[in-house]
Amino acid sequence: MKLCRCPICHSNLHLEALIEDEAGRELLAKISQLTHGVAKPMVAYLGLFKPAQSNLSNSRALKIMGDVLELYECSKLLAHCLSETVQSVRKKRLNGQNMEPLANHNYLKSVYETQKATFVTQPAMRAETPEQRLKEDKNRTAIEYIQRYVNLGQEDYVKNTPEYQIWLDWENKQNNG
Template sequence: MILHCPLCHGQFSIEALIQDQAGRDLLVLMAQNGAIGPQLLQYLTLFRSQKRALAFDRALRLAREVLEIPAAPEHLAAAMAETVEALRGRGGKPLKNHNYLKRVLESQPQVAMPAATAAAVPAPEAAPAISKTARAIGRLEGWKNR
């Protein structure tokens, strides 16, 4: 079965996607993050060059990096949408990192996190012995339990 991407207009076989481990992992990641999945897919197209497709393993790595950014899902989705809108028609080189997205996130007004999520995520000042990874996992657990 041949699929046509509505974003990049590329064509690929669903069988090839499923046979590739990174492709399967990317599908699972998108399914688990369904609320921000469309914005994430559009954002990932900014990393694709004009002449080459974005490999599944690179797309998976980039998606994981984006989801590790410490921000509420709705803020992250809005920042990705704003980034795509700002950079879509520039016709330049593909993005190499997430610095532009991070700047967009910093420029957005921050809304206080809900009490349930805030309680699940320890403040960095209160618990300096907890690693960034542990705090990120706590945030993800908080988002999952909403």
């Protein structure tokens, strides 16, 4: 069954191809079960382990994801740390530093330890509704999108977008405590 076209290479993406092997099925199942907005940054984090001349196998990606989930439980803190790690490593690679794929989770561990002190974890008072999760994911995506432009010094290109206002509100909250 043809799902869609790849936004990068424009080839057809088939559901059968995604679940062809056991590791692929298990990987998709685990990613779909991640909570607290961890799925998207986890997929990006897995990409940091991809060898330069080949693809990352599903079994290796599954092992890497399992290692991360053994170290840390799904939380907003983990989602944030994964995003920060991905953003930092990609920035270094763009600057020509450390082009090698990651070999371990040491960088994520250091980011996690650094961010843990600034994150206040509170027990959930009520269950999150799907609408709340969707809105939160949309806001997180908007913030990450604009933050990339800001990091590249290209903020002027996105100042008139609705995402910029979301990012600006978030940035003001971060600066004001």
